Amino acid sequence: MPGASPWSAWLAEQAESRRTAGLERSLRPRAADDATLDLAGNDYLGLARDPRVTAAAAEAARVWGAGSGASRLVTGTLDLHASLEGALASYLDQPAALCFSTGYHANLGLVAALADRDTLVVSDAHIHASLIDAVRLSRAGLAVVAHNDVEAVRRAVATGVGAGQRILVLAESVYSVLGDAAPLVELAEICASAGALLVVDEAHGVGVHGPGLVHAAGLAWQPHVAVTATLSKSLGSQGGAVLGDPTIIEHLVNAARPFIFDTGLAPAAAAGALAALEVLVAEPALPGIVQARVADLAAALGVPPSVGAVLSVPMSSPQAAVAAQAAAAEQGVRVGCFRPPSVPDGISRLRITVNAGLADGEWSRAVEVLVAVAKEHQ
Numbered sequence: 001m002p003g004a005s006p007w008s009a010w011l012a013e014q015a016e017s018r019r020t021a022g023l024e025r026s027l028r029p030r031a032a033d034d035a036t037l038d039l040a041g042n043d044y045l046g047l048a049r050d051p052r053v054t055a056a057a058a059e060a061a062r063v064w065g066a067g068s069g070a071s072r073l074v075t076g077t078l079d080l081h082a083s084l085e086g087a088l089a090s091y092l093d094q095p096a097a098l099c100f101s102t103g104y105h106a107n108l109g110l111v112a113a114l115a116d117r118d119t120l121v122v123s124d125a126h127i128h129a130s131l132i133d134a135v136r137l138s139r140a141g142l143a144v145v146a147h148n149d150v151e152a153v154r155r156a157v158a159t160g161v162g163a164g165q166r167i168l169v170l171a172e173s174v175y176s177v178l179g180d181a182a183p184l185v186e187l188a189e190i191c192a193s194a195g196a197l198l199v200v201d202e203a204h205g206v207g208v209h210g211p212g213l214v215h216a217a218g219l220a221w222q223p224h225v226a227v228t229a230t231l232s233k234s235l236g237s238q239g240g241a242v243l244g245d246p247t248i249i250e251h252l253v254n255a256a257r258p259f260i261f262d263t264g265l266a267p268a269a270a271a272g273a274l275a276a277l278e279v280l281v282a283e284p285a286l287p288g289i290v291q292a293r294v295a296d297l298a299a300a301l302g303v304p305p306s307v308g309a310v311l312s313v314p315m316s317s318p319q320a321a322v323a324a325q326a327a328a329a330e331q332g333v334r335v336g337c338f339r340p341p342s343v344p345d346g347i348s349r350l351r352i353t354v355n356a357g358l359a360d361g362e363w364s365r366a367v368e369v370l371v372a373v374a375k376e377h378q
Contacts, residue, residue, distance in 0.1 A: 022318035023339055036329065037366050039353050040336040044309040045207055045286050046357010047276040048236030057237070060271030068264035073253070076264030084265075084274045085241070091277055092202075092211045093220035094227060094243035098252055101265050103203055103230030104130040106240030108137065109256035110199060110228060114248075115140035115168055120160035122153055123170040126177065128201060131170050141165065147175075150186045157194045167196035173205035173213040177343055179306025184217045191224045198225045204308040207234020207280060210287050233309075234280070237273035239265045289356040293363060297354065300371050312338055312349040313374050321348040324377035333369045350374065 018024045030036075047053050060080060070076035081099055089097040100106040111134035115121055119140040123131065126147045135142055143159070145152035153169060160167040169191055171182040184200065191198040200219075205212040206229050211220075219225045226244035231237045242252060252259055280286060290309050298305035303313055315321040318339045328335050328350075336351035343349065352370060 021340075022322065036332050036334045037358060037362055038334050039355060039366060039370075040334045040351065041353060041355075042233040042309075043236050043355060043357065044234045044290055044353065045236065045276075045280065046355050047234070047279060049357070050236070050276070050279060052279055053236055053272050053275045056275035057268040057272035060267040064267035066268075067266050070264065071260060071262060072264045073260055078264065078267060078270070080267055080270040080274070081265060084270050084277075087274055087277050088229070088241050089243060091281060092206065092227065092229070092243055093215050095221055096246040096249040097241050097243045098249045098259070099231075099265050099270065100240040100242070100259055101262050102238070103228070103232060103240030105258040105262060106228045106230070106242050107131050107201060108134045109252055109258040110226065110242045110248075111135060111168065111170070112137045112258070113252050113256040114138075114197070115166075117141075118165060119168060120156070120163070120165040121168045121170060122156040122160070122196075124148065124153075124172070124175075124182070126175050127170050127172060128203070131199075131201065135170075140168070147178075148180065148183060150183050150190070153187060154190050157190055157196055160196070161194050167191075167194060169196055169198045170201075171198065172201040172203070174202075174208070174306075174308035176204050176308060176310045177312055177338055177349070179304070179308050179310060179312065181213060181307045184213060184219060188217070188219050188222065188225055192222075196224065199228065200225065201228045203228070203230045203233060204310065206230075208287055208290050208309045209307075210280075210284065231269065231273040231276075235273045235276040237276060238269040239273060286356055290354050293354045293356070297352065297367055297370070300367055301374055309354045311352045311354065313352065313370075313378070315348045315350060315378060318348045320377050321350055324350055324373050327377065328369055328373045331369045331373070333366045335370070 068076040085097040085099055107130040115138035117139055121135050121140045122143050124147055125144050143156040145156055157167055174181055188198050200214050202212040214227050223245045226248055229241045231239040295305050297311055301313055321337045325335055325337050338349040338351045340346050
């Protein structure tokens with residue numbers, strides 16, 4: 001018989017290493033009628049099951065079919081896409097928008113299409129994996145700076161200017177693990193003075209803070225600021241978008257491989273996101289519910305409040321985090337875990353997503369369970 005494949009031995013070693021470190025992950029399908037209170041997902045505003053959103057998604061599937069049928073540059077651009085892009089640009093107060101099939105693709109497409117070997121990317125140490133992968137794909141030079149360190153960004157940008165490089169600065173408006181906000185005004189000032197482009201991932205800002213923190217900071221319609229967003233969190237659907245100067249959008253249509261070679265966003269997802277956006281416009285109090293619940297839960301757990309909708313509770317080890325997660329699930333509350341390598345500082349945490357869609361009684365029960373579980377397992 002032939003000898004064992006080196007791949008088999010390597011895969012077994014990798015699996016054992018994960019088990020030993022308490023970092024093993026697995027897929028756990030859930031049923032549509034699962035009664036567990038979901039504080040693990042990203043449906044911040046509770047719109048994923050809103051009847052207005054699901055009805056729009058279902059109707060789009062009936063009218064347009066299950067998929068868009070092709071890449072956006074062939075026949076896959078639908079009237080739905082144009083309507084959604086217009087609505088997103090209007091709500092975020094941006095001049096133009098372009099939708100992608102995922103938020104991951106939006107980040108990948110923007111950075112990889114703008115950056116090359118003649119570019120210096122200045123990246124916050126806590127940016128999302130999609131932006132990290134985008135920089136790797138672009139083959140640009142990279143300077144990783146300490147989290148939210150404005151002076152470190154200033155120094156790195158000055159180095160790039162001195163070398164005659166085009167410069168991209170990458171940040172998130174709200175960092176999901178620590179729940180803190182980026183110093184957007186200061187970063188934008190650095191970029192404006194240096195001719196650099198600031199790319200802000202608003203995945204955790206839009207919806208939780210209405211049009212997002214870029215808008216709140218007065219940075220909309222600034223040619224040196226580009227925004228990415230996801231449709232899968234506050235808007236309860238699926239997909240992503242890049243928003244900013246029309247020249248950037250035009251460039252992406254022609255150069256962003258995750259856009260050019262990908263099938264267009266499915267009609268149901270596009271219509272669902274558009275309907276969710278309409279609900280958000282009609283009900284501007286929704287973000288306030290999320291913010292109030294974040295503050296209340298943080299106080300109950302004795303942890304700092306988050307600027308976003310995700311609250312993290314530090315645990316002593318990956319094993320303790322998993323045990324606490326299981327204990328909450330047994331009592332009907334689903335929460336997530338932050339474990340290495342997903343956490344930038346290596347500290348395992350419970351990941352609790354505040355959901356404005358829960359009834360007040362459900363929310364109160366969830367808080368009671370989480371306080372008890374955290375006390376037992378921290």
